[in-house]
Amino acid sequence: MRAETTNPFPKILVSMVVAGAMGASWMLPLHWVGPALSIVLVWFVWIQGKAWMRFAVALSYYAAGSIGLVRGVAVFFGSHAPIWEGAALWLGSATALAMGWTVADRPWKAALVLLFDALVPPMAFFDWMSPLASAGFFFPGSGVWGIGLLLVVVIGLGRHLDRMALALLTMLLGFNLLWFRPVVAPAGWKGIDLNVGPAVPDVQANLERHRRILAETLAKGRGARVLLLPETLETDWAGNAWAVQQAVPRGQIWLIGLSVPRQVGLLTDSIVAFQRGKAPRVLFDSAFPVPVSMWHPWSRGTGYVDSQNVGYRAAWWEPVRKIDGVRAWASICYDQLLPFVWMEALIQQPQVVLLTNNEWWAQGTGIPLVQRNTAWAWGRLLGAPEIEAENR
Numbered sequence: 001m002r003a004e005t006t007n008p009f010p011k012i013l014v015s016m017v018v019a020g021a022m023g024a025s026w027m028l029p030l031h032w033v034g035p036a037l038s039i040v041l042v043w044f045v046w047i048q049g050k051a052w053m054r055f056a057v058a059l060s061y062y063a064a065g066s067i068g069l070v071r072g073v074a075v076f077f078g079s080h081a082p083i084w085e086g087a088a089l090w091l092g093s094a095t096a097l098a099m100g101w102t103v104a105d106r107p108w109k110a111a112l113v114l115l116f117d118a119l120v121p122p123m124a125f126f127d128w129m130s131p132l133a134s135a136g137f138f139f140p141g142s143g144v145w146g147i148g149l150l151l152v153v154v155i156g157l158g159r160h161l162d163r164m165a166l167a168l169l170t171m172l173l174g175f176n177l178l179w180f181r182p183v184v185a186p187a188g189w190k191g192i193d194l195n196v197g198p199a200v201p202d203v204q205a206n207l208e209r210h211r212r213i214l215a216e217t218l219a220k221g222r223g224a225r226v227l228l229l230p231e232t233l234e235t236d237w238a239g240n241a242w243a244v245q246q247a248v249p250r251g252q253i254w255l256i257g258l259s260v261p262r263q264v265g266l267l268t269d270s271i272v273a274f275q276r277g278k279a280p281r282v283l284f285d286s287a288f289p290v291p292v293s294m295w296h297p298w299s300r301g302t303g304y305v306d307s308q309n310v311g312y313r314a315a316w317w318e319p320v321r322k323i324d325g326v327r328a329w330a331s332i333c334y335d336q337l338l339p340f341v342w343m344e345a346l347i348q349q350p351q352v353v354l355l356t357n358n359e360w361w362a363q364g365t366g367i368p369l370v371q372r373n374t375a376w377a378w379g380r381l382l383g384a385p386e387i388e389a390e391n392r
Contacts, residue, residue: 031376039138061129192229226324
């Protein structure tokens, strides 16, 4: 029997370039491209003959799509943060996610890898760009059944794309482009984008920032019934809450992203409802705040400000709440990237999805686009309208 002499490196290099392009497509301003192409990664990994090849292809995908972490970490932690910190988080998360794909030499194993990365810690804590999100593109409005259909497709993968598979793909694309129409948001609900950046140590500057938040919200929210404001705009101190309460016009509900003190050294990344004549209510807490920078249970703080090593508590479960008669569910910033959090919404089937973000630190990194495109795909799978508020 003649020994195999084919050089595998040209094939693997081409595969890595294509996989990298698929990962980078999550940073395009076209919502559907990244989710639609991500399912191709599964097939691309599976056809590789050896474990190290599967790892290399998967690593190219995850590393290309999350490259924004290198610069984003430096901005978030400040100029004192070394470049290697961002590079370590970038390569570390990409490597961890790629490792599981080394065993995916059968379609059913690929399906298990998808579920493992999405649901099992620690992988579930940073499962960016999961191909599970492609269910939102191919099976819009199908809810949890769409995940099942996608896994059936993955298990049925063959080494060659036959005519039946191409015909089915064409039918799905036609359904998406010609028939499916997203649900319209409830009348009177509106997201308010702001450009106020982060809070700063300067008291006078923060007072001016607070006034800008209220003035812009009042100006942009005229005629609306329910207003959604961005994530972690301020800390939920008594003075801040009182000032907001006085500013809310009668007949409006303001849903504001605040850091809510819970105990010494611990806050929650929350959405608080303000309404004239009623006490403020914490409606939603982030299921899983950004690991390391916000969620770090291994390091306990001594107070409620950044200089005291303050941390954020994970709620783990995000329940649906009724707001003005509408069943609403919130996905707060980093939660929007994680399949396990979105599956909580699939189970509960909300009528509207609230998206709050604080993107001042991530501009120019591609991270906001990955987050937005992921939220678009999962919201489409839910069949629920999305209302978004960003602070840049």
